[in-house]
Amino acid sequence: MGLRDVQREQTDYFAFHRMGRASAWSRQKRREAIHNLEFPRRRPARWPGFGPPPPHHLHPGRHTFREPEPYRKSQEDEKKEGPSTGVQRRARRLERLLAQEGMRFEKVLGWGGFGMACLFSMSSAGPGPGGGQGGGEKVVVKIELEGRDTIEKERRNYELMRDAHHVLHMYNLAAEEAIEESDLAAGGLFLEFMERGTLEKWIVKMAKERKTFSDRALWTIFDCLVRGLVALAYPGTKWRAEESAKDFNESPRDTMVHFDIDPTNLLVGGFGTYGQRNHAIAPIHKIGDLGLGEIFNFRARRETERVWYARQSGKAYLYTPEQFTEEWDWHIAAPASDGAPTAGNYRESMNLWQMGWTMYALITLCWPNEKKEPFVYASRVFDRPVKDATYGGDLLYSGRYDDTDRDLRRVVAQCLYHSPLSRPTLRELEVHIKDKLRTRLNNSEEEARAWAKRFYGEPERRRPAPPPAPARERWNMGAHPPNRFGGAARARFGKVFSNESILDLERIRRRRADEDHRPVIRRQPQPRRFWRD
16 A cells, blocks of 8 residues: 555545444445545645534533533443464463563463463572562563564664663573564563553552542652653653753654553553652552654654654544644645644653643543544743634543642643643653642542552562463373373364363373374573573
8 A cells, every 4th residue: 555545545534534323434344435535635725623613612611512422331441352362372381481480470461463461470599680689570571473574673772771760670581582482472571460450450440449549649640740741851861860851951752652552552551659759658669661763853754754654653532633633635745845834743841741641531530532532722831822723621621620730730831731842841840749749638638648558559469470380391291191182282283173172181192192103302401590691
């Protein structure tokens, strides 16, 4: 498919997206319409903007905005499905492979079309990834099941974030060589384990309890997330203390645009001191899953193919105005090269817009509507007047969220402004959040600390897993086979034992009596090395 075909297809798709009908769009059904689509548009000469507001926006109220769907219903968290047979098979092979490196399998954390993530613990007394003893320290192993080079791209992005405190850390372990040398996966990563899971888990829990986060907790979490955005805005920086935009006198130039910031990719860790910041009111929150991240600077925003192909990166419900705006319909080349203020302007404010939707979810405990409703909102963004369309108008005028600090709702609505230049800068947010946390909100620090301990509680405790088997344990075909077997035995015996039932020894002997079974040479156990040389 050529670039012009991609442009026509995206133009048709995002027309459906702006109407809130993206889920109904079909490439096959729209083939003729895409072929006959007028692209680029000629009349009017440029995008006319949003136009005058509709009558019901002149006096906004509860019925002006559609009520979003509660998070507990949207996520279908009651319908938990276990990993498929293929994922389980891969997990068992990974378990046997890393047992040789002194790592003990715990559980499968997640899986998708291209890869999966498993939790392992260090079972040796050697040094662990955090610098301490390896015994019991947990690490997440993420492998790529198809050769799409996403793991290598993600590895490079984590390398740029290696000194950030609010972005997930990557470990360089010697066990990575075992994965690379095997035929199990196209690549693998060893990542920091966050003991309290994803932020989505806690939003769902709060929605089920029919309660809301306190103002102090929301401002504290917001501060954590903004620090992570600062790290993305200045990749490769060696942060000696905490991430701060005040350390720089100029705007970010080579920003890492994440494309996929949402509660499922924000991880919640523990309480304590990280860098020079004490996380006592809320656990530390970190940005993870950098697989879609790309560095965009002035030159990259003017590369036509790169900008257009990145337009559909990320989840459909969190596409930013830089991706879905109608302004694209007037540009064949990169919109930024033609002076477009919003379309294709991939920069740090794009990460802020997606983080604004995360704060929207924390305040409302709701899932964003499929159709984004722009609402023209005039305000002062700190020291400058701004009049632009925001997608968070219901935070201010629907009356549903008046129990939450109005200043917080105002700032989040400003983060959801349509134009990137209308949104607050990271420096402005950092200063404002710091000032807010010094004031007395709806509860004191002691009350917020006690609430956090009750709500987040202790991390999940699991029964210790059995010790790993000896290095690459195999059995001779002339001896008695094990009761259950994995990939090596299944490959030898075929479909007869695909259900992993107890082996019928007599049937095996009758079927294989005349075959010459060569003994399998055991691999000699190697000294365990946790760190790659």
